[in-house]
Amino acid sequence: MRFVLATALVLALVAATCNAAITKDQVTSLPGWDKALPSKHYSGYLPVGNGKGFLHYWFIESEKNPSTAPVVVWLNGGPGSSSLVGLLTENGQFQTNDNSLDEHGNITLLYNPYSWSTIANMLYVEQPKGVGFSYCAEGVDCVNTDESVGEEFADFLDGFFNGFSEYKKNDFYITGESYAGIYIPEILKAVDARGNLNLKGAAIGDGCIGNEVSTCGFQNQADRIAVEFYYGHGMYPQTLYPKIKDACGNFTKETQQCRAALSEMNRKIGNFDIYNVYDQCGSDQVTVSDIYRQLREAREFTTTGSQAFAVHPQLQKGVAGALNDYACGAEKVMGMWLSKPDVQKALHVDHQGRQQYRRTAADLRPLYKTLAQKYRILIYSGSVDACVPYWGSEEWTRELGFPEKEAWRPWTSPSSDEPNQEIQAGYVTTYNAGQHNFTFLTVSGAGHLVPQHKPAQALTMFKRFLNNQPF
Structure with missing residues (x-):
């Protein structure tokens, strides 16, 4: 009986995805924001793995020309980190930090002028199943591997573009950071095999490339x-x-x-x-x-679902802030906001995840080399990130063996303090991977969370990547 009910639920969700996803998942207001939303928001669940899991997504339409703007996925890493970390503390339309709190503990969402949704339709997905508000079906062992991430995310994208079919023709990119350097090539491989999306490329920040290398x-x-x-x-x-x-x-x-x-x-x-x-x-x-x-010690991580979101193991203490650059308390206030019942109601979420993760990808450099010859790929690093240092990323990108198209040089970006003034933002090397550029780029003064630490430079980088412009 339980299997029959679960199957019926999956079929109902698939039907809803095809016919009424926009209606049922639209977010009309958010606690802590007392004005109209700057663009349309949608939040809900989509089934993956033949109904074994349900991934929570939060889709924010572009503030400019959403019908033609690219669709861009953002993924945090971990394994076990919620992509709402990216949305609410890095490149999302709204941010939380110590400036969000008043003396009574009330939380106000802060508009982010450097949000990536100013130029793209941004899709934040809590994945794999069991992370954050995403969950597994009753009676299912909520176990993920690096390989299962790819196939189940391809399932998710099939469901998403069935429900939001008006966006299927748009250019499509996948972006993320940290352990997403393992997620993303596995996802690209699975999406490439299905061949049903307008996939253009990927951008990965401070990323891992395998569990036995670098x-x-x-x-x-x-x-x-x-x-x-x-x-x-x-x-x-x-x-x-x-x-x-x-x-x-x-x-x-x-x-x-x-x-x-x-x-x-x-x-x-x-x-x-x-x-x-x-x-x-x-x-x-x-x-x-x-x-x-x-x-x-690690080949397996477990998150217990004791909070409304699961963060990277190295962020459990709620790190945020930087020297004179940005406010502290980003993830602390994010956790407070997401734990509020009215927030969860507004986002249509009613589960807290629990998962086991098996780190099974040993060395993804051969896969990166194959993918770089089919899609445009940007590898970027914050210059003061000691978790996944730029030194190692520069080394492995160079050692893939692609010929240099443009040697190491500075790149510039408008400053957040003086938008009309170009500043040196970091360094970039471009390789010729056949039909596409393969690029390694650093962001000076940024740590592991590049869009949080250097938002103006990160938006410039993102814009030039989407437009296939020189950095």
Whole structure:
């Protein structure tokens, strides 16, 4: 009987998706915002995996020409981080932070003038199943792998574009950060195989490329990248660098001498925010050895659903803020707002997820190389992100072996302080991947959450990427 009811529910949801998704999912108002919404919003659930799971999405139409603007997915990483983190603290139409709170604890949503929805139709999806407000069907073991993410997200997109069929002809992109560097190529592979969308490319910030390589492998090569990053940022003395190199060699194996040298490095570095080494909010002061010890154990993560959203393991303390750049408290206030019953009612959500995640993708560089020859791909990094440092991302993008189309150079962007003044925003290298550009770009002064730390530069980057313009 339970299976029959579950099947009926799936069929009903699919039918609703095809015929009335816009009507039933439209968000007409949001607590904390007392004016008309700047553009149309939709929030609801779509089934994936033959009804095994239901993914929560929040779709925000572009503020300019939504009928012709591209449709862009945004995904946070983790695994287990809600993409509402991106919406409400990074590039969404509204933001939360300490400035949202008054002395009585009331929360006001803050309009984000650098929202990516100013130029694109933005689709934020809490995935995989069991993350955030997304959930699994009753009686289903809520287990995800890197490969299942791709197929089930392709299911989600089929349902979404059935319900919002007027957007199926629009250019389509997938963007995200951190562990989304693993999600996105798996999704691109699945979408490419189905061949039913106007897929143009992907942009990935501070991204992982596999669970056994580079920084996110949390092995010896992650230590090698960290040594170079911290040395380049002047976080330990010059005299220690050759000592580490002598003790660790090429970091191919772990030795007692190497561990001792790295321990000395960590002591001299001290405490800092691994997501932004210049952060001063003070809510996530940890050592790199602490972080790597917590994550190195890992081939499986579990989120319990004890909050209305699940964040990346390194963000559990609610890190936000940066040196003189942006307000603290972004995720703290986000959690407060999303836990309000009237907010959940406005967003049509009534579940809190619980999932198990198995990190199964070892090395995705060969897949990246294949995809880059079919789609336009941008890899970008915040220059002060110590979680997935630019040093490692520059290395692996170069070592894919594509010929340089344009060598490393500065790129510029309007400043958030002086919109009519161009400032140096970072550095960019462009490779020729056949029919498409493959690009590596840094954003100076940004940490792991580039759109939060440097919103004006992030919007410029995003706009030029969508328009296939030089950076």
